[in-house]
Amino acid sequence: MGTHNHTHNFSERFYFTGKPKSWSLIAIVIGVLAIAYGFLTNHAERTFANLLLMGYYFTCVCAAGLFFCAVQYMAQAGWSAGLLRIPQAFAKVLPIAALILIIICASGLFTHNLYHHWHSEEAAHDPVIIGKSSFLNVPFFLTRLVVFLGAYCIFGYFLTKYSNNEDLEGGMKNYNKSFALSAAFLVVFGFTTPIWAFDTIMSLEAHWFSTMFGWYNFAAMWVSGLSAITITVILLKRSGHLTWINDNHLHDLGKFMFAFSIFWTYVWFSQFLLIYYANMPEETVYFYKRWEPEYKPWFWLNIIINFVSPVLILMTRDAKRKEGMLLFVAILLLCGHWLDYYMMIMPGTVASERTFGIVEIGTAIGFVGLFSFLMLNALSKKSLVPVNHPFLDESLHHHI
Amino acid sequence: MSNTKYILGHFEDPDDMMHGIDKLQENNIGIYDVFTPMPIHGIESKLGYKRSRLPIAAFCFGLTGTITAFSLLYFCLVYDWPMNIGGKPAFAMPDFVPIMFELTVLFGSYGMCFTFFFKNHLFPGRAPRVMDLRATDDRFVIAIDAHKNPYPEKIDNLLKEAGAVEIKHNERKYVSYE
Numbered sequence: 277m278g279t280h281n282h283t284h285n286f287s288e289r290f291y292f293t294g295k296p297k298s299w300s301l302i303a304i305v306i307g308v309l310a311i312a313y314g315f316l317t318n319h320a321e322r323t324f325a326n327l328l329l330m331g332y333y334f335t336c337v338c339a340a341g342l343f344f345c346a347v348q349y350m351a352q353a354g355w356s357a358g359l360l361r362i363p364q365a366f367a368k369v370l371p372i373a374a375l376i377l378i379i380i381c382a383s384g385l386f387t388h389n390l391y392h393h394w395h396s397e398e399a400a401h402d403p404v405i406i407g408k409s410s411f412l413n414v415p416f417f418l419t420r421l422v423v424f425l426g427a428y429c430i431f432g433y434f435l436t437k438y439s440n441n442e443d444l445e446g447g448m449k450n451y452n453k454s455f456a457l458s459a460a461f462l463v464v465f466g467f468t469t470p471i472w473a474f475d476t477i478m479s480l481e482a483h484w485f486s487t488m489f490g491w492y493n494f495a496a497m498w499v500s501g502l503s504a505i506t507i508t509v510i511l512l513k514r515s516g517h518l519t520w521i522n523d524n525h526l527h528d529l530g531k532f533m534f535a536f537s538i539f540w541t542y543v544w545f546s547q548f549l550l551i552y553y554a555n556m557p558e559e560t561v562y563f564y565k566r567w568e569p570e571y572k573p574w575f576w577l578n579i580i581i582n583f584v585s586p587v588l589i590l591m592t593r594d595a596k597r598k599e600g601m602l603l604f605v606a607i608l609l610l611c612g613h614w615l616d617y618y619m620m621i622m623p624g625t626v627a628s629e630r631t632f633g634i635v636e637i638g639t640a641i642g643f644v645g646l647f648s649f650l651m652l653n654a655l656s657k658k659s660l661v662p663v664n665h666p667f668l669d670e671s672l673h674h675h676i
Numbered sequence: 677m678s679n680t681k682y683i684l685g686h687f688e689d690p691d692d693m694m695h696g697i698d699k700l701q702e703n704n705i706g707i708y709d710v711f712t713p714m715p716i717h718g719i720e721s722k723l724g725y726k727r728s729r730l731p732i733a734a735f736c737f738g739l740t741g742t743i744t745a746f747s748l749l750y751f752c753l754v755y756d757w758p759m760n761i762g763g764k765p766a767f768a769m770p771d772f773v774p775i776m777f778e779l780t781v782l783f784g785s786y787g788m789c790f791t792f793f794f795k796n797h798l799f800p801g802r803a804p805r806v807m808d809l810r811a812t813d814d815r816f817v818i819a820i821d822a823h824k825n826p827y828p829e830k831i832d833n834l835l836k837e838a839g840a841v842e843i844k845h846n847e848r849k850y851v852s853y854e
Contacts, residue, residue: 545773552770555762593727675717 284520284672286663290512292656300649307642314635324380324389325625326635329617330643331380332476333500335373335425336493337647340501341366342432343465346458349435349451354670355528358520361660362508364439366501367432368654369647374425381421381476385414390625394482404483412479420475424468431461439662446664469494477617480624484562488547493620495540499582500613502532503606508651510603517660523597524674530596533609537586541579565623570630578619581612614640679847680822682708684808685835686815686842690716693816696838697722700818705831708821711811734788741783745776805850815842 314323341363348356384390392399394412399405405412434457442450470490478489486492506529512518551559566575586605595601622630662668687693690712697719700707707723720727749772753759758766793799811817820831822845832843 549770549773553762555764593731 284661286661287659288517289658290517290652290656290660292652296648296652300645300652303641303645304649306638307645310635310638310642313638319635320387321389322626322629322631323635323639324384324387325621326639327380328384328390328476328625329614329621330639331373331377333614333617334643334647335370335377336497337501337504338366338370338373339428339465339469340497341505342370342428342435342461343498344501344505345435346431346461346465349454349458350462352455352667354667355525355674357665357667357671358661358674359505359509359518359525359671360439360662360665361655361658362505362512363501364436365651365655366504368436369650370425370432371429372650373647374429377476378418378421378425382418385417391417391479391482393624394479399482408482412482417475417479420471424472427464427468428461431457431464435461439665440658442664443659443662448666451666469497477620480621481562481565483558486547486551486559486562488543488550492540492543492547495536495543496613496616499533499536499540500610502529502536503609503613504647505529506533506602506606507610510599510606512660513599520661520672522674524676525671526599526602527593527596527676528674530590530602530605533602533606534586534590534596537582537590537609541583544579544583565627566619568623568628570628571619571623574615574619578612578615581608582616585612678822678828678845680828680845681849682807682846683820683822683825683828683831683835684844684846685818685820685838685840686808686810686844687818687839688815688841689839690714690816692839693818694719694722696818696835696840699834699838700820700831703830703834705820705825705834708819709807711807711817711819713811713813713815730788730791733791734784737787737791738780738784740787741779741781742776744783745779746772749775807846807850808844809851 311323311327314320314326344356344363345360345367347353348360381390385395388396394405394408395414435454438450438454438457442454470493473490473493474485477493478485506526509518509521509529510526513521548563551563565571585608589601589605590596618636665671685696687696693710693712694716697707697710710719710723712719750767754767761768761771764771797805806812807819808815808817818835818840822828825831828845835843
C-alpha cells in the first residue's frame with residue numbers, strides 16, 4: 277500500500293539467445309528426427325495421429341493465449357496488464373500454428389492416414405456417413421478449417437497491433453478498439469471452437485457424435501493455455517524478467533488453473549454421464565473403445581492428472597502463491613492434457629495398435645521446442661510490458 | 677484512572693488513518709480495532725490479523741454434504757429398496773455423482789453463510805453493536821483500549837499529528853446497545 281515509487285525497469289527487453297534458444301532448436305531437431313523415423317519405419321498412420329495431436333494442441337494453446345487477451349480486455353481486467361505480453365506472444369504464433377494444423381489435416385486427409393472413417397471407399401456407401409456428407413465433405417471441411425483459423429489469426433493480428441500502437445501513442449483510443457475487437461472475437465470464437473473440435477477431432481470417429489465434445493475441447497484448450505502462460509511467466513520471472521509480477525498475480529493464475537481444471541472435469545463428466553445413462557449403442561461405442569485393456573489405465577490416469585491432482589494440490593491459498601508448486605502443477609496439467617488429447621485421438625486412429633514410444637515422445641518434444649522457439653522469438657520483439665496500458669498501475673499494485 | 681474505556685480517533689482520509697496506525701505502532705500502542713466504511717487493501721497485514729478460517733469451515737461443510745448425499749443414496753437405492761433402473765446395477769456410482777456434487781455445494785454455501793452470520797452476530801432480533809456510528813458512513817476510526825494503554829494525552833497527540841479530525845474518549849464500548 278502506498279508504494280508509488282516504481283523501481284521496475286519497463287524498457288527492459290527479453291533477448292532470445294543462449295540456452296532457451298539452443299534447447300528449443302535441439303527439441304525441434306528431435307521432433308523432426310522422430311517424425312522422419314515414424315514415416316521411414318512404416319508407421320505413417322501412427323505418425324499422422326501424433327502430428328494431428330501435437331498440431332492441434334499447439335494451435336489450441338496459441339488460440340487460448342488470444343482468448344486470454346480478449347477475456348482480459350472484455351472484462352476490463354487490471355491485474356493482468358503486466359503479463360499481457362505473454363499471451364500476446366502466443367497469439368502472434370497462432371498463424372504459424374494454424375498453418376501447420378491445416379497442412380497436417382489436409383495431407384492426412386488426402387493420403388488417407390486421417391479421417392478415413394468418412395473419407396474412403398467404404399464410407400461412400402455407408403448410410404450414416406452419407407447422411408452426414410452435406411456437412412462432412414472434403415471441400416467444406418477444409419474451407420471451415422481455413423476460415424475459422426484464418427479468422428482467429430486476423431483477430432490476433434489486430435489485437436497485438438493495437439497493443440503495439442498503444443505503446444507508441446498512449447491514450448485510450450487503442451484500448452477502446454481492443455475492447456470492441458475482443459467482444460467480436462469472443463462471439464466468433466465461442467461459436468466456432470466447438471465446430472473446429474468436431475471437425476478436427478470428433479470426425480476421426482465419424483459414426484459417433486457428442487454435443488458436449490466442443491465444450492470439452494474448449495475446456496482442455498483453456499486449461500492448457502493457462503498452464504502454458506503460467507509456466508512462461510514463472511520461467512521468465514526466474515530468469516530475472518517480469519520483476520513486477522508478484523505472488524498475487526501468480527495466485528490469480530493458480531486460481532484460473534484450479535477453477536478450469538474443475539470445469540474441464542465437469543464437462544468431461546457431463547459427456548460421460550449422458551452417454552452412460554442413455555446407454556445407446558451408437559454413443560457408448562466411444563467409451564467402450566476407451567475401456568479396452570490397452571486404454572483403460574490411461575483413461576483413469578487422465579482423470580487423476582487433470583482433476584484429482586490440481587484439486588488436491590492447488591486447493592489451499594498458500595499452494596497457489598508458491599512459485600515452485602504452481603510450476604509443477606502447470607507442467608503436470610500440460611502433460612495431462614497431452615494425455616487427454618491422446619485419449620481423444622488414438623482410439624479412433626491407431627486403435628488397438630496403440631503404442632507409446634519414440635514417435636509419441638519425439639513429436640511432443642519437437643512441438644514444444646517449436647512453440648517455445650516461435651513464442652520466445654515473438655516475445656523478444658517488444659518490451660515485456662504494455663507501458664501505456666490504462667490499467668498497468670492497477671496491475672503493479674495488484675493485491676489479493 | 678479515568679472512566680475512559682476506549683479512545684477513538686476519527687479520520688477523514690484512509691491514507692491518514694493508515695499513517696496513524698503506523699504512528700501508534702511505532703510508539704508501541706496496541707490498537708484494539710479499526711473501523712472503516714469500505715475495505716482497505718493491506719490493512720489486515722498491517723494490523724497483524726490472522727486469515728479467516730472460513731475456508732476450513734467450508735471444506736468441512738462440503739464434506740458433510742458429500743457424505744450425507746452418498747449415505748442417503750446408498751441407503752435408498754442399494755440397501756433398502758434396490759430397483760432395476762435401465763438395467764444398471766443398484767450401486768451405479770456415476771448416477772450418484774451429480775447429487776453428491778449438488779449436496780456438497782448446498783451444504784458448503786449454507787454452512788458458510790450461517791457460520792459467517794453466527795460469528796458476526798448477524799441474526800434477527802440482534803441489535804448491531806457499533807463503536808462509532810460514523811464508521812459506517814464517512815469516517816475511518818481507530819479504536820484504542822484505554823485501560824491497556826496509559827497516557828491518553830500521548831495517544832491524543834499521536835492521533836492529531838497523523839491527521840485525526842476528531843478524538844473521542846468513550847466511557848462505554850458500544851454506542852448502540854439496543
